[in-house]
Amino acid sequence: MYKITLKNQVYRFNDLKDLMAKATPLRSGDILAGVAAESLTQMVAAQMILADLPLSVFTQQFVIDPEIDEISRLIIKQHNLAKFAQISSMCIGELREYLLSYECTPQVLADLRYALTPEMVAAVSKIMRNQDLIAVAAKCEVITKFRTTIGLKGRLSTRLQPNHATDDKAGIAASIIEGLLYASGDAVIGVNPATDDINQLGSLVSMLDGIRQSIGAPIQSCVLTHISNSILLAKRKLPVDLFFQSIGGTEGVNTSFGVSLEVLQEAFELGKELNRGQNYMYFETGQGSALSANANHGVDQQTIETRAYAVAREYNPLLVNTVVGFIGPEYLYNGKQIIRAGLEDQFCGKLLGLPMGCDVCYTNHADADQNDMDNLLTLLGVAGCSFIMGIPGSDDIMLNYQSTSFHDAIYLRNLLGLRPAPEFESWLKQQQIWDGKLINKTQFAQLNYLLQA
């Protein structure tokens, strides 16, 4: 039980999860869950208590009982008590100031990763304004590698997302060609398949790898199907580069996705055996998925999202992508809520050591539009986001939502002087596609070959 008196009014909070939920900047998903603050003053009251809470409280109290949740157990396992000892006397408010201080350099931040638990990181984010989230995220450096190196300072990568409503191969190839000609695809060429058909999935995997080999580009590909399918395909000796899975921050939400830590571990070990690249896991997350699966345990959606990062970091992923506005207005109602969530996820993920990218996106039933996405895109560019999506004309014709386009990535790179991943950048120069800006007279010799692939 936590209590504070402000302006002659007493505010009480039942426990840690109640306090954290009430301290969370308002969003529709927490209202839907019945855990949101009932007034703005109650929210600030919760934030004030949270600011004075010692970090050590988070090692004694859990928002979800470890007895009933394997993610809570994983979080305890990951927590490095020796490193934590150096900051254990701080409270959450002091942690915020420490993160923002000049002393807290990228090296110091990297050293803090396992001193902090997801709940501590979520807690501090709740008392940080947007500029705080951006400033600290921009200081974090998380570098991962497959055929390209992702997350280097001054670089911005993109996932080329060439989806097609019926997985038509020529259609997918046409979007890939266009994307490559816009210098897109250095994070991954990742197709969301419309089908679960294992043979069709296998043929997509082979096609993507065939394109890579035919153009000699240093890129990696992924067919974003359930991880059990990728395991099956890899066992059939198909060229699976990355193992993809949507994950969440409770055991229950992962069950609803049909996965567990055991299944993820199986893929992780298989990927190690295949030895195709250094980091080979690709995770997607997003606030609200746990509530949507009735597996939120009364915990606010941003704290659960941050717990999902414990799952992700257990497997040294190449990419973690928060698909921030995809879930819809019942969880993030409008542009303001989507932008805030995008910045929180970037900060929390990076601080916990993840190669965070963002699917800067919205659906047509949310109160948001392309201008909101321009705002978030620009803010994330400043915050040092590792990668964004590249989708033809912002319009995903299979998943029916809007994200960022090939053009948007060019805008951000040109505006902020950001460059593609070094290996990909060399290839782009050699192909006369990009030299710091788009090269106009680009010809692409393999174009016809690709369409027949």
Add this chain to the structure above:
Amino acid sequence: MKNLSVKEQLIAQQNDRVAPDLTKFTNARIAIGHSGGHTRTKNWLDFQLDFAAAKDAVYNELDLTKLADNIQQITDREIYLANSLVTSLDQFLTRPDLGRSINSESHEQLMQLCTAHPEYIAQDILVVISSGLSSLAIENHAVALLNQLLPLFAKMGWSVAPIIISKQTRVAFADKVNDIFKAKVVLNLIGERPGLSSNDSMSIYFTYNSKINSTDEQRNCISNIHCNGLSYIQAAEKLTYLLHRAFELGYSGVQLKDDFSPAALQQILGGANYVS
């Protein structure tokens, strides 16, 4: 070398990155050119027009009477209405819990119906049709799809419960309805989130042995049914095959792998009728 005018210079750098004829392979917004790194004016405004149409599709309300009339044209199966707890569009958008729940009046009516007609209970298949997020999807595709599905079900020897129609409901609503009808499999034909390229895309979800607390991993989905996506016959054949597998295996969901081929279905249809 000839000096280009400002306009000529602009045109020269706005070249499409891929040949326009590649657009025949996809509806994706490729070959749209660029100015600097940015979109061209026509493309930007085309995008805004499609965005506006998609927003409008969310706000369009499904005409249930007309839907029932149209279904009646193709089948003599009974049609009944069921409502969720949702009372407004904004509530539908922000309260999925209400969209998943059946209201007590509908619940009671359907209970009474099943008491009066015990033959409605425990059929092989229950079809629930819902506007979801695009009433246009249901208006444009639901009846045409049923027209392909019902004869296939008959060929397979599967019995079908009365058809349930609804608006402003979520996928799990169908499980609540099936809690009354107790069919072996419940299908939900539902309008997807409107996109820019298709504001009338429809999905079919199905759950074998559904419970009122069934979650997504127990469901399978066939999505993207619209004029530029999966055709009615493709969707109907794939669904029939997957249902056959679900009956055979006794489950649906993540574990039910989609290994459909038209030949596999023909083999099933050609062989002895499978009766569940």
